[in-house]
Amino acid sequence: MGRSRVGIAVTVTMSTLASAVLLGLLAGRLTPPPARIPVSEDSYTVSTSPGVTAGTQVYLTAGGYDGGAAVSYLKFDVTMPAGKQPRKVWLWLGRHSGTLPGIIELSRVPDTRWHQGTITAGTAPRLGDVVAGATPGRFDRAVAFDVTRVIRRSGRYAFAVTAPFRNEAARFVAAEAHGSTTGAPTITFEWDPPSRPVPPPPADGPSATPSAPPSVRPSTTPWPGSGYEPSEQPWTGTPSPSAPVRPSPYPAGGAGQQTGASPSTSPVTQPSAAPTGAQPGDRPSPYPAGPAPDVPSPVSSAPGPRPGEQPSPSPEPNPFPEEPAPSTEPSPDPLPWEPGPGTEPGPGPIDPSPLPGEPSPDPVDPSPFPGEPSPEPVDPSPFPGQPGTGTSPDPDPSPLPGEPSPDPVDPSPLPGEPGPSPSEPGPSAAPSASASPVAEPSPAPGPPSPSTEPSAEPSPTGDPNAPVDCVIGRTLVPTCGALWGVAPGAHTSQNRIQALHEFERRTNRLQVVYHAYHRGTSLFPTAEELAITRDPAHKRVLFLNWKPQHVSWAGIAAGDRRTDAYLDRLATHIKGSLTDPFFFTMHHEPENDVVPRPGSGMTARDYAAAFRYVVTGLRARGVDNLVSVMCYMAFVPWNVKDWFEELYPGDDVVDWVAWDTYAYSDPGYGYGDFAEMMNRKSGSRKDWPGFYNWAAQSFPDKPLMLGEWGVWHSRSNPQHQARFFDSARLQLELFPRLKALVYFESPSAEEGRSSMIDMTREGLSSFQEFSKHPAFDIVTGTSAGYTR
Numbered sequence: 001m002g003r004s005r006v007g008i009a010v011t012v013t014m015s016t017l018a019s020a021v022l023l024g025l026l027a028g029r030l031t032p033p034p035a036r037i038p039v040s041e042d043s044y045t046v047s048t049s050p051g052v053t054a055g056t057q058v059y060l061t062a063g064g065y066d067g068g069a070a071v072s073y074l075k076f077d078v079t080m081p082a083g084k085q086p087r088k089v090w091l092w093l094g095r096h097s098g099t100l101p102g103i104i105e106l107s108r109v110p111d112t113r114w115h116q117g118t119i120t121a122g123t124a125p126r127l128g129d130v131v132a133g134a135t136p137g138r139f140d141r142a143v144a145f146d147v148t149r150v151i152r153r154s155g156r157y158a159f160a161v162t163a164p165f166r167n168e169a170a171r172f173v174a175a176e177a178h179g180s181t182t183g184a185p186t187i188t189f190e191w192d193p194p195s196r197p198v199p200p201p202p203a204d205g206p207s208a209t210p211s212a213p214p215s216v217r218p219s220t221t222p223w224p225g226s227g228y229e230p231s232e233q234p235w236t237g238t239p240s241p242s243a244p245v246r247p248s249p250y251p252a253g254g255a256g257q258q259t260g261a262s263p264s265t266s267p268v269t270q271p272s273a274a275p276t277g278a279q280p281g282d283r284p285s286p287y288p289a290g291p292a293p294d295v296p297s298p299v300s301s302a303p304g305p306r307p308g309e310q311p312s313p314s315p316e317p318n319p320f321p322e323e324p325a326p327s328t329e330p331s332p333d334p335l336p337w338e339p340g341p342g343t344e345p346g347p348g349p350i351d352p353s354p355l356p357g358e359p360s361p362d363p364v365d366p367s368p369f370p371g372e373p374s375p376e377p378v379d380p381s382p383f384p385g386q387p388g389t390g391t392s393p394d395p396d397p398s399p400l401p402g403e404p405s406p407d408p409v410d411p412s413p414l415p416g417e418p419g420p421s422p423s424e425p426g427p428s429a430a431p432s433a434s435a436s437p438v439a440e441p442s443p444a445p446g447p448p449s450p451s452t453e454p455s456a457e458p459s460p461t462g463d464p465n466a467p468v469d470c471v472i473g474r475t476l477v478p479t480c481g482a483l484w485g486v487a488p489g490a491h492t493s494q495n496r497i498q499a500l501h502e503f504e505r506r507t508n509r510l511q512v513v514y515h516a517y518h519r520g521t522s523l524f525p526t527a528e529e530l531a532i533t534r535d536p537a538h539k540r541v542l543f544l545n546w547k548p549q550h551v552s553w554a555g556i557a558a559g560d561r562r563t564d565a566y567l568d569r570l571a572t573h574i575k576g577s578l579t580d581p582f583f584f585t586m587h588h589e590p591e592n593d594v595v596p597r598p599g600s601g602m603t604a605r606d607y608a609a610a611f612r613y614v615v616t617g618l619r620a621r622g623v624d625n626l627v628s629v630m631c632y633m634a635f636v637p638w639n640v641k642d643w644f645e646e647l648y649p650g651d652d653v654v655d656w657v658a659w660d661t662y663a664y665s666d667p668g669y670g671y672g673d674f675a676e677m678m679n680r681k682s683g684s685r686k687d688w689p690g691f692y693n694w695a696a697q698s699f700p701d702k703p704l705m706l707g708e709w710g711v712w713h714s715r716s717n718p719q720h721q722a723r724f725f726d727s728a729r730l731q732l733e734l735f736p737r738l739k740a741l742v743y744f745e746s747p748s749a750e751e752g753r754s755s756m757i758d759m760t761r762e763g764l765s766s767f768q769e770f771s772k773h774p775a776f777d778i779v780t781g782t783s784a785g786y787t788r
Contacts, residue, residue: 032191033081035220039175039185041075041114045121047730055116058177059096060185062104062161063169064675068730070169071127072161073119074185075112079154088190091132091145091159092222094173094182099138101163101170103693106132106145107736109158110480111468126470126480126775127160127736129703133696141228142182143172144218151187156464164692164734166675183223190220469779472512475655476541476581476627477703481775482732483740485513485543487708490746497528503745506758509771512778513583515543515707515742520550521566523573530577539780543583543629543707543742548610552601553587557609567614571621581625586614588707589633589660596643604646611649627655631707632691634659639694640685648698657699658707659691660744662755663724665714673727677709678735692735704737708744710755718760725757725766729773 043055047068054061060072080086091106111125132145151157163170175184221228470480489499496516504510514532518524524544525533532540548556548563556563587593587607595602615628630649638644648654663677664670670680679690688694695704711721732738747754758764 033084033086034079034189035191036186036188036222036224037076037078038183039074040077041116042073042175042185043114043116043119044070044072045119045124046070047121047733049120050122051120053116053118053120055119056176058174060093060161060172060174061169062172063101063163064166064731064734065169067166067673067727068121069162069733071121071124071733072172073109073114073116073124074159074161075114075116076151076157076159076187077155078151078157078187080151080189084191085152086148086189086191088146088218089148089151090188090190090218090220090222091147092182092186092188093143093145093161093170094180094184094223094228095139095141095143096171096173096177096180098169098171100136100140100143101165101168102135102689103165103696104134104136104143104161104163104170105130105696105736106134106147107160107162108150109160110470112156112158112464113467114158125158125468126777127162127733128480129477130696130700130737131159133700135697142222144222147187160736162734162736164675164679164696166673166679166731166734181226182228183226186222188218188220188222190218470777471779472541475703476583477656477739478778481778482738483512483541483705483778484509484771484776485515485541485740485742486511487515487517487742487744490744491749492747495528497532499745500532506764507771508768509776510538511540512776512780513541513543513740513742515545515744517545517547519547521569523570525574525578525582533578533580539580541580541582542578543585545585545588545631546614547587553603553606553610554601557606557613559613564617567617567621571618571623574618574623574626575621579625581627583629583656584615584618584626585629585631585658585707586611588631588658590647591633591635591638591641591644594638594641594643594647596641604643607647608649612653615649615653628653629656629658629705629707630654631658631660631705634661634680634691636680636682636688639691640682640688645698651699651701654699654702656705656740657695657702658705658740659695660708661691661706662709662744662750663711665712665717665720665724673724674731675727675734678731678738692737696737703739704735705740705742706738707742709741710744710746710749712750712753712755713759713763719762721757721759722762722766725763725770729766729770732773732775 041055042060043053044057044061045054046052046061046065047070048066060074061070062072063070074091107130108128109125110128114123114125131150132147134143134145136143147159161170161172173180173182173184177184468480470478472483473479476483486500486503488503489496492499500511500514514529516524516526516529524546525542529542529544533542551560551563587610590604590607593602594604594607596604600606611630615626618626630647632639632647661677661680662670663672663674670677678692681690682688689697692704695702711724713721743755743757745755745757747756749755757767
């Protein structure tokens, strides 16, 4: 009897245990995967207030603010069922107040150690690659980013939100807000099976095309109970062509504050409520006006701690005072991406935007920096002494400053070729502009380049509390931050390597990228250039720039025998001397040499074909460490020519997109701050959005580079250089796609202008401070290595 009872007891116990295990398994299988995950921490920083925290604010700010950059940071702790991938993952931001900038970008943040109560601009982690972008309407209620290829498994994810405008910023609802019409930053998951089998994206695959319209609209409500539902209207992927100009980007609310949204454009949601309370000159808002939420003052902390450290907060004045909402639209100009009525007669009067706190621009804008002269009306001629409007460009390509006049271009092989010239080109003088009408640029992103790979492994990291270094990743894209480099000693007889070391001594910083120019049939890299790549403590990256001579672009693309023979020798030389990845471009700044006449051999299409021929030819010859760079001149009158977009050789042969641009210290063309230089506008083509914004939408999967940049010194305004370098330090993070900056230093380049960084003591000091920006702290050397 005793044995029988023991047996029954054991049987019952085992049966109960098995049932419990089975129920647990069933419960695990039947538990639905998460539909939404709210943000776990959020805050924002402002570069002009490096010691201030804003983690208790009820809104998040992203964009240009107070002459600097406001960056919003988001952190999510994600738990997903093992072995199951969502069909779509969206990251949602609700508009808090004010208007939205025309472009908003979402970047990965590899370092997740920051905390909302202590993060400041002085301690914030560096930004990684841009994973998504949006082109919202001004009063859209919410913005949705497709992050399907980023969030693939459980872990901690961090993102940064930015907008590439010097004086426009978005305000989004923070987790601390209550009673808003939307909700806190939220990630939503769609687990329904797709209509047709879709293989999951690779673990380190490229992010979804940021500015292209999503293939599927969101179907999961991000904020249950708020009355907000995802749009049922089609997503267009571009701003509404009828959208008028924006008001001040920082309305604070109060009477008449718009809390609703007009119909949305991709990738922003589109509410369907009836419009009420229209703004003067604006699309009507379908939501009633209401009071702004209460906004507490931020808590400050002293700068100094790095991410993950806990600084001791101390009181500091609030640098983000609330501003009254505008009652009318302050500016009559159309949005940059709206079609303008005029043609392109020349650069026209370029109106640099004033810094925050300055009056709205009049027909002649005030100086972008206090104490500097106001710009005078700009002569239609791009630069003094150059032809003005109505002058057609010379059919023959113009030589670059300091270069000999080129021989007539003949597509056929020449009987002989002179030896290579050791001099390198500088920035091209601005050519004369044609008065002929031009077609509006129409960015059309192509498929991701097979050669373009993501710069960082997908978040989350193995240990969210471990330090994260920025290193040089695939195709030389840094995993976070940006590469810092120089083209030293240009237009001088100084040895270029000596000039490099001298530049590093004056700036107190080693340079990662060394830009070298070669032409004709010279073989590169040289022995001296190779030597600077072999420093085990600091591995530099070569940017090798080759300009062919005495052959047309059409001739190269057609298989010119002399060019082919040279490419044979060049490939053999590179394979035998350089094993590390290197940047390469062919005929930088091609716009200046375009001859649009059919049959000239130098059309934009001819250039694209020649670039393709050279890059594919070198790779076919075994130069597999070549990282190709399409390098534009980016002079405004060329940017709006109808042939401009035909220069692009194709995603499969372009790894990076670069442009060469310079700031001027005298009022007129190119006068302004760093943001003006990055997005220089056309005086006659209001629809030109600026180069960065154009490139962000045209090449969403390509890292961007300033292949050359500089600030021309002026004796009449000598302090402008220093102020410009200060603005570059403060505004750099407005442009997270910018992954390399290469300064062009010359004492006598364009029309004798100097870009030397030490023309004044203040200028040198400001450049040194810019060089200390944490974004340039890239780990090189043998410990970091390069990923091929």
